[in-house]
Amino acid sequence: MTLIKTNSPKLHREARLAREKLHLEGEVPDGVLRAEIDASWRRSLSHGVHFNAKHELALESSASLDLLLASNRLLIDAALPAIDYLAERQGKEGLIILANSDATILAVEGRADRLKGSGLQDITLGACWSEAVRGTNALGTALVEARPTLIDCGEHYLDRLSDFSCTSVPIHCPQGDILGVLDLTREGPLGRAHDSTALLAMAVSQIESRVFNASYPDEIVLAFHSRRQYLESPWQGLLAVSLGGQILAVSAQACQLLHAERSALVGRRCEEFLGVDGLQLLARLHQGGTGSLQTAKGEFFYKTLRAPQRSINVGSPPRTVAKPAKAQPDLEALAGSNTRYARALRMARQGLANELPVLLLGETGTGKEVIARALHMAGARCDKPFVAVNCAAIPEGLIESELFGYREGAFTGSRRGGMVGRLQQAHGGTLFLDEIGDMPLALQARLLRVLQDRKVAPLGAGEEQDIDVALICATHRDLKRLVEDKHFREDLFYRVNGISVMLPALREREDFAALVSRLLVTLGAPAVVLHDDLDRLLSGYHWPGNIRQLEMVLRTALAMREPGETVLTLDHLPDSMLDELTASERPQAGSIRENELELIRQSLDAHQGNVSAAADALGISRATLYRKLKQLRS
The missing domain is CATH 3.30.450.40 (GAF domain)
Incomplete structure (x- = not known):
């Protein structure tokens, strides 16, 4: 030094x-x-x-x-x-x-x-x-x-x-x-x-070390050294690796340990230096937080500082730097072959550009945050902050301070210097309120006022500050039913429900093969394909966890490959996962009402909402189809 x-x-x-x-x-x-x-x-x-x-x-x-x-x-x-x-x-x-x-x-x-x-x-x-x-x-x-x-x-x-x-x-x-x-x-x-x-x-x-770790929330972050006793010391090296096996960042100490300049390391494949690719490394990390690797540079002892637990955004490429990536999922590609879904996404993009709020609806795991980020990147605010808040993941007692921030001394235990709330962090950009249906009722009134007045006052502060945000909300819950049950404010519902988009469940999508290919590219395996037996098994499953569940299955299969394998088979899945996939075909049980509604919905989706064509395909008249829809929805 x-x-x-x-x-x-x-x-x-x-x-x-x-x-x-x-x-x-x-x-x-x-x-x-x-x-x-x-x-x-x-x-x-x-x-x-x-x-x-x-x-x-x-x-x-x-x-x-x-x-x-x-x-x-x-x-x-x-x-x-x-x-x-x-x-x-x-x-x-x-x-x-x-x-x-x-x-x-x-x-x-x-x-x-x-x-x-x-x-x-x-x-x-x-x-x-x-x-x-x-x-x-x-x-x-x-x-x-x-x-x-x-x-x-x-x-x-x-x-x-x-x-x-x-x-x-x-x-x-x-x-x-x-x-x-x-x-x-x-x-x-x-x-x-x-x-x-x-x-x-x-x-x-x-x-x-803390900055390094926090900069890569969805990647593998390792501390390593040639001597075990130097782990957790200032002399340890830090390494961030994508799930696709690409080195994203290295600390100065890591460069010394690997005897290479940072420019020679970043962007290279991790197997060139660690002797193991990203997916194999991830599989090893999930088996234990510490271990050793035999590399061309000698033996290194490592400790896992971060291993991703949540799914990666569908359709987004592996990240290569800590800064926000410019390349983002294309809305048309995310819609696949579903023209009705693609039209809804185009309308959402145009509505957001004209300061209308967007409401994303769909089951858990259908990729609502992926769509929200893609809408943000498709608009004029793409170079501004995208701030996501999961209203269901934050304890009720903390969500107000998380959203609105607070001044120093606003309450016992408040952080020295105060904290800027998520609303102010999103100023100029896009605020994504995920699971808004789980927001406490008392907080909904304050959020409504902020959305109406475009002003926010942190806790403990008297003055209000202007904010300018594009708003995207998402939920898996039935907001209209919540309004009827007095669990969600009606005035807030109409404030956030500008352009609503229903995200299809995975079992309803007709582009399953294309979606699998896109996920394999995202996971760093563009040359890998599915064996026919595995393809039939996956395409016939009902996917209660939707895209998130499918991604984990693919990630697991990729991790179990031997070097050089490019075809995923049933042998690449553990028994517990195979049991789950084979024990449950697409659900056939259920009431006549449920099955009838499902048939009608599938027919309408297949014909892009054309009632006459859907009725013809079902062998019933338009009037009968309208009557059944009314009966089934009542």
Whole structure:
């Protein structure tokens, strides 16, 4: 680790001499300051910063602070445990500061009251400490130099900071770019500089690990090292691998362990380095969280930090970087050969473009979030946030704060600095409320008001803030029945039910073969096909779990392949899965009413809703078909 460091008590005197010459001559004297500090002072002077400037505190508006916190939420959440840890050990002596890649402060802990009284009034949330604004300081200089930085007493460019010393370590994202910086500032000289640098470096390693892990929620994330005892240490390597076997990201330590540059690793197949493809790796990970792999680089011990448990979006390609992928499922492709479904999706896209809400209806597992994301990517807001909230997955006591956010101190146990709600996070983009039928009744009234007024007030805050969101909702429940039973507000139902789309169940789809092919591509196996026996078994099953269940079956079969196999057979499925698939054909039992309604629905779907054609196919008149529909639905 390369440091900008100090090791001499006389530097304070030399810096004072340099500042006096700067005052008298208007330029930085040669040969007085350390080379790194000299370069920073010269940059500060070229930026027009006056060395005698007083504190300049530009107060941000609440909306600007909310936007700042929302845009850096991943970094803040990852850093808070480390900040709390450092505050317990160093907070009595100074300040622990977190800033983003622009040197704008995101969090401050420690003796803020005491140090602010000593001239640090502008170390506060939202203040920028870049070199261009405040001259040489560890926060700003570490970002310019892109390495850990030590600034001793007197070496700050601003004279009013002469009594302070600070240490900063940059924080990197999984792609290697600087995400932010962590700083320790205190009154007096640095003292044991390497101790503070090592402590910050350990904290930054933990932060980078949390950011890395959180950046790949649907992929395999591993920690590894050539020595088992170094797992869960700052020296472990981090690796993100797609289910298709592609390396998505590697940490700097991983590059060292694999003796390769990041550019030579990202995008390559994991078997080239780990000796096992993504699906085999996933199967091994589900057998246990730790283990070892024999690779061309030697033996590596690993620990699973994340292995995907939920289904991958149908039709979306494997992700290759942490940033949102540009390529997204095409609406026409998601509809398959169902022209009525394709028409409904086209209308939803056009309605969303004209600020109409979209309501997606369908059984669990039919791909409602996939459709929601595809609608978002098909519109003008595709480069804006897509924020998904599962109303059924969040505890009732937390869903209000999750949606609307809160100010610091709004309630006991609230997060320091508050939290930006999902509604504000989605500002400018699309808000997807999944399972809206499970939203608590009391919260529905507040959501209705927000949707009507397009304003939101976080808990504990009096002022309202404007929001601009496209709205997509989804549910597997019968909202009309919930309205009749007084479990769902009628006014909210009409507010969210602009363009409704019924997603067909898998057993009702006629494009089963095409859907299987698309899923195999998504799972990284485009050359793999199904044996006729397996194809017949799968196409004859009734799929109560819909696409999500089918995907898991395919994923399991792929994981059981031997190297080089391209045909999936019944032998690739475990007995428990075969028993389930063979014991249950498409359900024939049920009442006459249920079977009659199913026949009518199938006929209408097959003829794209044409009642005359459906009636002819069933051998009944249009009047009889209308009468039966009325009887069956009553």
